[in-house]
Amino acid sequence: MSRRASWRTALLALAVISLGHGASGAGGGLIATAHAHALPGSVLTFDQQPQDTLHLTLQFPREDLLIAAPELAALAEQTPDDALPQPLVDQLGDYLSHHLALSEDGDSLPLRLNEAHLASTYQPQLGDYVLVITEWNVKTEKPEPDSLLLKYDAVMHEVRNHRADVYWQTPDGDTRPLAGFGFFHSAHGVRLNLHKARQAPAKQE
Numbered sequence: 001m002s003r004r005a006s007w008r009t010a011l012l013a014l015a016v017i018s019l020g021h022g023a024s025g026a027g028g029g030l031i032a033t034a035h036a037h038a039l040p041g042s043v044l045t046f047d048q049q050p051q052d053t054l055h056l057t058l059q060f061p062r063e064d065l066l067i068a069a070p071e072l073a074a075l076a077e078q079t080p081d082d083a084l085p086q087p088l089v090d091q092l093g094d095y096l097s098h099h100l101a102l103s104e105d106g107d108s109l110p111l112r113l114n115e116a117h118l119a120s121t122y123q124p125q126l127g128d129y130v131l132v133i134t135e136w137n138v139k140t141e142k143p144e145p146d147s148l149l150l151k152y153d154a155v156m157h158e159v160r161n162h163r164a165d166v167y168w169q170t171p172d173g174d175t176r177p178l179a180g181f182g183f184f185h186s187a188h189g190v191r192l193n194l195h196k197a198r199q200a201p202a203k204q205e
Helices: 003-020 026-037 062-068 070-077 086-097 194-198
Strands: 042-049 053-061 100-104 111-123 127-139 147-152 163-169 175-182 190-193
Touching: 042 147, 053 062, 062 070, 062 127, 070 086, 086 111, 086 127, 100 111, 147 194, 163 194, 175 190, 175 194, 190 194
Parallel strands: 042 163
Antiparallel strands: 042 053, 053 127, 100 147, 111 127, 147 190, 163 175
């Protein structure tokens, strides 16, 4: 195990122990803030599917999720790339359903969790860490809606320096930024301009 991986693993264990003894206290809060600061935020990537449906991939670091949702501590015992137990997937979906919502022209859109798994990743400045990756279908009222209102505060409702970045993925695999926000901009929702994201960027002369 690398040196970076060792400190990451030890810090995760410390966070889980703190959660078990009440992370809302002063000590737990300090651990949460220090640990979460270095990790990436949530990434939400939308792409168009047939039959009035959008596909959403949502991912975030497991370490931050365990701080925000101690009831999901069983995720710390799961091995990346192995199938998650269905009761744990259901529990994860229930948590996210309270922190993720989409609406079109004022009407709430149904979201269906299709799959969830863990994946190991590495960044030179962070070392090894684990991502929680979930795949969703979103049923829309129009075949290709021009805009949606996103309400999302998963993880950031407890880890206040956690941020979310939202992207649109084109059929040829290009990703285009839609929005980026933190906790204090999440309460009223963030407008996603899908019509603009679908347009090819203007060519430079």
